[in-house]
Amino acid sequence: MKRIMSYKIAVCVKQVPDPEFFSKVKLDPKSGTIIRTGIPSIVNPLDRHALEMALDFKDKYGAVVTVISMGPPQAVEALQVALAMGADEAYLLSDRVFAGADSLLTAEILAKGIKELGGFDLVFCGNIAVDGSTGQVPAQVAEYLGCPHITHVSEIELKDGKLEIKATRDFGYTVYEAQFPLTIGVNKYSQAPRNMTVSGIMRAVEYKMNILTSEKVKIAAKNALEGSPTRVLGMEEVKGGRKGLILTDEPKEAVKKAVERLVKLGAV
């Protein structure tokens, strides 16, 4: 059956430090911010699930999938991975004034970028990122776009022009019915994210990346740190992780000390 509808889908992806190297992350004592240089980066895992859901939707119903990322210049790599997986277009929102934005300002910037590109029928985001981990951006992007949202989504289906959605809950899931446009926060999709293809990689490498700066995506404040309602009051590096009491005694003795400590810490 020939598809006469082609949906416009946007997927927000974020490049994050590879969790394998979290223990190597250092704190800049002067600025109080994290030093990311030298730490390998990956596409945020749940963003891959979001992209897979979008690409699956494209395969089933017909769509043009655009990936968008807000980040420093090197975030282009994340967009290239997405292109290699099958995304059609890619845009990087990058500007010094965006650096250090909290979730609300990030959402505003992403939404403005999305609007600048003419809007979409569906916006997919990974539910939560492994760095920062607020899980707040999808619903906040939706607010700035003026469209409804639903997060923790594990399945979507098109039925009579409407979306039928499963959103994970602690008892199981809730089924929702929604109209377009919609912003969706994707939890673990039932289908594993597809691999990059050879032809995809070649296309990604040759793709002329689109960059949007603060010229096209304006924010009211001078910079992101000023424009974010929340800020870091203080940050303390916990040397070597937590100050763990590591016990190598025989089980009985080790347990005795462990239980004492648990009680002392108020954990039991």
Add this chain to the structure above:
Amino acid sequence: MGIGAVCVFAEHAEGAVKKYSLEKINKAKELAAELGAQTAVLVCGSELEGIAETLAKTGVNKVYAFDHPELKLYQPQAYADLIADWARKEKPEIMWFSSSNIAVELASRVAAKLETGLTAHCIGLELAEVEGKKIVSHSLPGWGGNFVVKIVCPEKRPQMATVSAGISSPAEISDKATAAVVWAPVEIQPEQLKIKAVKNVYDDKKSDGLETAERIVAGGWGMRSSGSLEMIESLAKLLKAEIGGTRPLVDCNWIEETRMIGVSGKTVSPKLFISVGASGQPHYTTGFAKSGVILSITDDPKAPIFDMCDIGIVGDARRVLPELIAGLETVL
């Protein structure tokens, strides 16, 4: 004019208020006393008389109930509109939500509507003096547990947060209602809801809310030998803890997908997290790094998990667990 109220959005299920909501109510009372502010609880749903009455007995000043048949199931659009409209009128100082799936999304949308700051997954809440004002300092672990971060919202109001379970002991429910219950007017045009909940589906193997659990016992690959999972179950039962696990255990069908902890599974922040038989690969540990106290038991002294736990026992879990169960029985 005094500052606004310290408010908690309370959750409930099957006629009972969630324990983690009662904990936040208790914490709200504590901070409100320090600030000289009032306390309020917000609740949404249908047929809320019983719930509202319970909340009115927790020692807060006011209960605002949004009661309507259309609100029986969580409705992303309707709930957010109601709560945000309420906040614009009542101008609270502080608003806290839990870190359940629903609460995080609701708090996020409301914070965006109010253009205010929202701090996620707090494990500590206290007052700090910033520029001459007493404001909330929200504590959260950052970066796989290697950092502790304190976040504030100095100017925008309300100061909002999603808060992990176990922030305080639960508020006691007294015999008599001391709060005024306000039945907020709710007008919903069903056809205006662009997203609507249709039904809840209850899974037999439900995860029982790992994300809001106060205690979790999780097993790793080292637990796959026969008899070991039963020990985890005994420990969990004793501690009244939820059970979680790593991807390898899910992949060989020893625990359900919904109980997987890690970057592509659940992110949890209980008061107590016990990891058994897992070496602590970051994809797993990132999932529970925000926990209050972490105890790890595994036999490899070089396991990375020993860099991010509060207490580590190097040993064979099959020998340690029976001792741990016996030891905890004496203190619980």
